[in-house]
Amino acid sequence: MLNYAIRRSGQMLVTVLVISVIAFVVIQLPPGDFVNSYLATLSGGNIITQDAIIALRSQFGLDENVVVQYWRWFTNLLQGNMGISFQYQRTVIDLLGERLPLTLAITIPTAIFVYVVAIPIGIYSAVRQYSPMDYLLSFGGFIFLAIPNFLIAIVAIYVSYRYFGGSVGGLFSPEYELAPWSLGKALNMLQNMSLAILIIGTGGIAATMRVMRGMLLDELSQAYVETARAKGLSEWRLILKYPVRVAVSPVLSTIGFVLPALISGTEITATVLNIPTTGPLLLNAVRSQDMFLAASIIFVLSILTVIGTFISDLLLVWADPRIKL
Amino acid sequence: MIRTFAPTRRQFLKLGGAAASALAVSGLAGRAFAQASQYKEAPALAEMVAAGTLPPVDQRLPENPVVIEPFESVGTYGGHLRTGIIQNRGFQARSAWGPEPILRISRDGQAVEPNLAESWEYTNDGKTFVLHLRRGIKWSDGEPFNASGFDFWWNHVNLNASLSPAPMAQFTVQGEVPTFEMVDDYTVQWTFVAPHANLPALLAHGPGGTIPRYLPRHYLEQFHADFADEADLNGRVSAAGFSTWAELFNNRSNVQWLMPFDNPDMPTLLPFKLGRAMQLNVLVADRNPYYWKVDTEGQQLPYIDDVVLTNYESGEVRDAAVAAGEMNWVNTDTTFTNLPLYREGQERGSYAVKLWLTDRAAEHTIMFNHCAKDPVLRELYNDIRFKRAFSLALDRLQIAETVYLGFAVPSQLQMIPGSKWRNEDWVARDTEYDPDTANSLLDEIGLTTRDGQGIRQRSDGKPLVLNMDLPVDDPGSLSVAELIIEFMREVGITFNVRTIAREQIRALIDNNDMEVGIWVGDKCSDAMFPHSPEWHVPYLTTGWNVWGMPWAQWYASKGQQGEEPQGDAKKVQDLFDEMQITVDEARRLEIGNEILELNINNLWNIGDVGQVPIPVILGTNFKNYPEEGFTGFSWLGNYNYHIEQTYFEGGAWSGERG
Numbered sequence: 001m002l003n004y005a006i007r008r009s010g011q012m013l014v015t016v017l018v019i020s021v022i023a024f025v026v027i028q029l030p031p032g033d034f035v036n037s038y039l040a041t042l043s044g045g046n047i048i049t050q051d052a053i054i055a056l057r058s059q060f061g062l063d064e065n066v067v068v069q070y071w072r073w074f075t076n077l078l079q080g081n082m083g084i085s086f087q088y089q090r091t092v093i094d095l096l097g098e099r100l101p102l103t104l105a106i107t108i109p110t111a112i113f114v115y116v117v118a119i120p121i122g123i124y125s126a127v128r129q130y131s132p133m134d135y136l137l138s139f140g141g142f143i144f145l146a147i148p149n150f151l152i153a154i155v156a157i158y159v160s161y162r163y164f165g166g167s168v169g170g171l172f173s174p175e176y177e178l179a180p181w182s183l184g185k186a187l188n189m190l191q192n193m194s195l196a197i198l199i200i201g202t203g204g205i206a207a208t209m210r211v212m213r214g215m216l217l218d219e220l221s222q223a224y225v226e227t228a229r230a231k232g233l234s235e236w237r238l239i240l241k242y243p244v245r246v247a248v249s250p251v252l253s254t255i256g257f258v259l260p261a262l263i264s265g266t267e268i269t270a271t272v273l274n275i276p277t278t279g280p281l282l283l284n285a286v287r288s289q290d291m292f293l294a295a296s297i298i299f300v301l302s303i304l305t306v307i308g309t310f311i312s313d314l315l316l317v318w319a320d321p322r323i324k325l
Numbered sequence: 326m327i328r329t330f331a332p333t334r335r336q337f338l339k340l341g342g343a344a345a346s347a348l349a350v351s352g353l354a355g356r357a358f359a360q361a362s363q364y365k366e367a368p369a370l371a372e373m374v375a376a377g378t379l380p381p382v383d384q385r386l387p388e389n390p391v392v393i394e395p396f397e398s399v400g401t402y403g404g405h406l407r408t409g410i411i412q413n414r415g416f417q418a419r420s421a422w423g424p425e426p427i428l429r430i431s432r433d434g435q436a437v438e439p440n441l442a443e444s445w446e447y448t449n450d451g452k453t454f455v456l457h458l459r460r461g462i463k464w465s466d467g468e469p470f471n472a473s474g475f476d477f478w479w480n481h482v483n484l485n486a487s488l489s490p491a492p493m494a495q496f497t498v499q500g501e502v503p504t505f506e507m508v509d510d511y512t513v514q515w516t517f518v519a520p521h522a523n524l525p526a527l528l529a530h531g532p533g534g535t536i537p538r539y540l541p542r543h544y545l546e547q548f549h550a551d552f553a554d555e556a557d558l559n560g561r562v563s564a565a566g567f568s569t570w571a572e573l574f575n576n577r578s579n580v581q582w583l584m585p586f587d588n589p590d591m592p593t594l595l596p597f598k599l600g601r602a603m604q605l606n607v608l609v610a611d612r613n614p615y616y617w618k619v620d621t622e623g624q625q626l627p628y629i630d631d632v633v634l635t636n637y638e639s640g641e642v643r644d645a646a647v648a649a650g651e652m653n654w655v656n657t658d659t660t661f662t663n664l665p666l667y668r669e670g671q672e673r674g675s676y677a678v679k680l681w682l683t684d685r686a687a688e689h690t691i692m693f694n695h696c697a698k699d700p701v702l703r704e705l706y707n708d709i710r711f712k713r714a715f716s717l718a719l720d721r722l723q724i725a726e727t728v729y730l731g732f733a734v735p736s737q738l739q740m741i742p743g744s745k746w747r748n749e750d751w752v753a754r755d756t757e758y759d760p761d762t763a764n765s766l767l768d769e770i771g772l773t774t775r776d777g778q779g780i781r782q783r784s785d786g787k788p789l790v791l792n793m794d795l796p797v798d799d800p801g802s803l804s805v806a807e808l809i810i811e812f813m814r815e816v817g818i819t820f821n822v823r824t825i826a827r828e829q830i831r832a833l834i835d836n837n838d839m840e841v842g843i844w845v846g847d848k849c850s851d852a853m854f855p856h857s858p859e860w861h862v863p864y865l866t867t868g869w870n871v872w873g874m875p876w877a878q879w880y881a882s883k884g885q886q887g888e889e890p891q892g893d894a895k896k897v898q899d900l901f902d903e904m905q906i907t908v909d910e911a912r913r914l915e916i917g918n919e920i921l922e923l924n925i926n927n928l929w930n931i932g933d934v935g936q937v938p939i940p941v942i943l944g945t946n947f948k949n950y951p952e953e954g955f956t957g958f959s960w961l962g963n964y965n966y967h968i969e970q971t972y973f974e975g976g977a978w979s980g981e982r983g
Contacts, residue, residue, distance in 0.1 A: 171605065
């Protein structure tokens with residue numbers, strides 16, 4: 001076990017390093033750099049002189065070659081300095097710190113929500129195959145799988161605006177926006193967040209549910225299930241203890257990806273719902289080539305991904321005794 | 326009126342005694358005396374004065390505060406101004422609480438009037454520009470405002486290489502940096518090599534200026550390497566997470582986007598000061614208790630209590646929020662094509678949609694690259710007959726109907742209505758829809774051979790294809806471009822439209838790789854044309870003048886880069902040079918007309934339609950704003966309408982929730 005952990009750590013380190021290089025390079029691949037996109041956003045005519053552009057470039061360090069920029073960024077990173085966001089003129093750590101609590105407050109409940117709902121539904125669907133409930137759940141599953149999250153978000157916003165006169169997106173309704181914290185404000189936030197969680201979660205539920213159902217159906221037709229029944233085990237106990245453990249491995253092997261998704265998995269939906277999570281932050285950073293912000297977030301994501309996959313693998317070993325390290 | 330005052334001894338003693346007893350009485354009366362002051366203030370501020378946390382209003386205002394004449398009626402205190410920006414582009418909200426420039430644009434947009442400076446003059450054969458500052462103005466923390474703020478900015482920011490690698494270009498004439506002198510506490514002057522005729526207009530506006538030209542040195546010196554103790558400063562820099570003191574200074578002095586967005590501690594002269602920096606997409610600016618203006622009844626401005634600004638992650642989301650009635654003041658980046666949506670939400674949202682005009686003489690300018698790399702295209706694009714043919718082939722009335730719901734007028738890229746340089750003939754020239762003449766002009770050029778589909782062929786045998794690049798997130802120009810494809814097919818030209826991300830367009834323009842460009846035809850106002858005629862003169866290398874970027878590069882680099890323009894293009898650059906040093910109004914009028922005439926004769930820019938209104942969202946009981954007005958970058962939004970004297974009837978917006 002220890003050997004395995006050491007070997008894995010070495011692999012994770014190499015993976016993270018390679019990802020950081022690739023991310024840094026790719027972010028700068030589109031022609032131009034942040035100064036270009038900064039100028040481009042000044043639609044409406046703010047005029048910057050040529051000298052100011054040269055100044056900006058040298059201020060941001062954009063006039064040096066990529067290797068030097070990367071090295072400087074990376075060494076700073078190891079000292080805990082993630083650099084400055086050109087767009088916001090604040091440190092990256094500041095920006096992430098501001099948005100991270102809210103992001104986690106949405107994505108963690110979403111992740112839990114997804115698994116707590118999807119796995120039992122998937123199991124039920126497989127055990128009661130072809131029952132009316134199964135058809136209903138599968139039908140719903142397909143619909144939510146096919147419709148993108150942001151579209152559901154847009155429809156929700158429209159319905160809320162049109163028929164309920166509700167506020168459009170955001171964490172708080174206008175009357176609570178600036179008010180000091182109170183029970184009413186907390187409830188209002190929970191209300192808006194629940195909508196977000198619901199919308200973000202539906203797609204994930206559908207996918208996981210279908211996978212669970214498919215795998216379990218395979219297992220339920222195996223001989224050992226018959227044997228267990230013959231031996232007198234109660235139906236649900238036997239299902240949960242044996243076939244489910246095997247069927248759940250695809251779900252477990254992808255659970256690792258939940259970790260990075262916790263940070264950035266909501267870009268488009270959060271943009272539509274106007275919730276300031278790290279998702280839109282990353283999206284805008286990449287679009288405007290705000291390279292330190294984008295590269296730092298991706299770096300954090302890659303670390304979380306490799307840790308997440310490691311945890312996945314451990315979970316798999318625990319769940320399925322056939323797998324050896 | 327001056328009267329000599331020569332009292333007798335008895336009179337003098339009497340006066341002195343009267344004065345002394347008046348002072349004594351006032352001291353005894355204390356609070357009662359203060360309440361009998363000649364100025365009034367907002368109730369919230371009055372409470373703070375009563376609690377002793379703020380000096381009385383008479384001490385906060387200058388001796389002679391600026392008196393603002395309300396647009397319609399004297400206002401009542403109270404209310405929140407609710408506005409929104411998209412993707413954190415702060416300059417969109419620029420006139421929600423400012424700016425307060427040194428000189429300001431007048432209400433009608435045509436003249437420059439005093440603001441922080443009460444007068445200015447040219448001396449020394451016009452080469453020296455002298456500014457006289459108003460006395461008694463205080464920063465939002467109570468410290469006095471005077472010429473030392475200019476001295477700090479000029480000598481330690483503008484000329485400091487770490488903060489400004491190049492001195493501000495607006496202050497240079499013929500490329501030379503002037504000498505600055507702080508004559509006394511309220512007078513400053515700059516001496517140039519030739520009269521800087523555009524300086525008053527530039528001081529009222531500020532293109533390219535992310536730094537206002539005065540700074541509160543009493544606050545900022547602690548962040549500046551010239552003044553702060555080195556160890557202290559380095560400590561501050563690392564505590565804040567920055568790597569150089571310049572980064573810290575920029576962050577603390579709120580230089581981004583011309584607006585105070587980040588640092589609530591930074592003193593300001595604006596009617597509102599930052600109360601809560603942008604946090605989870607909401608920012609609040611509170612009333613500035615030291616604001617130096619009053620209304621005609623002595624009430625200290627502003628009337629409105631605060632400004633609540635929300636950042637939206639995308640334009641569509643903001644439009645939905647507008648329609649849901651969440652804002653009561655929006656007048657930038659509204660999309661005309663969403664007008665039905667805005668109108669639909671008016672009643673429930675307690676706002677009204679006004680249709681104001683912008684500084685766009687033409688909604689779009691279509692520009693052929695006169696320095697195109699392809700020699701065949703280059704020759705074509707420089708041929709006036711080709712451009713006239715293109716212009717005549719555009720069915721502008723159809724563009725007006727289809728894209729702008731009929732709210733547009735065919736127009737070349739000249740000047741907006743009301744401008745002193747507007748010439749109705751030039752505006753309308755070649756704007757009629759005449760595909761027959763277009764076809765005959767193209768035949769005349771020699772593009773007579775056509776292929777099987779009727780597409781004309783170039784002199785080298787290839788089909789005539791025009792490639793236009795436009796930004797992917799601009800639905801207006803895309804709609805127009807799609808119509809142009811149809812129009813061009815009628816005259817046998819293939820028009821190819823490519824949408825690319827805004828960020829990439831810059832790179833294409835800089836490398837002279839764009840063949841045909843399209844952009845908004847803005848800056849055609851009296852406030853901007855004299856100093857920034859981006860479409861009419863090829864001088865700006867950082868702009869979007871696809872039609873002559875190498876010419877602009879040649880001009881800006883004094884011949885080191887780019888390509889030298891010939892004939893009219895060179896002439897127009899010379900005229901621009903002359904405009905910059907000509908103070909005489911009559912001659913300036915002539916120069917402007919000459920520039921515009923050369924433009925219409927060469928059609929470097931082809932305009933489509935003009936006078937397209939922009940939807941402006943204002944709360945239903947929001948007062949003291951014009952029913953019809955202008956808004957746009959030329960007026961930094963619409964600051965000339967004096968946001969500080971606006972108010973909500975009844976003291977709050979009728980659409981407030983909760």
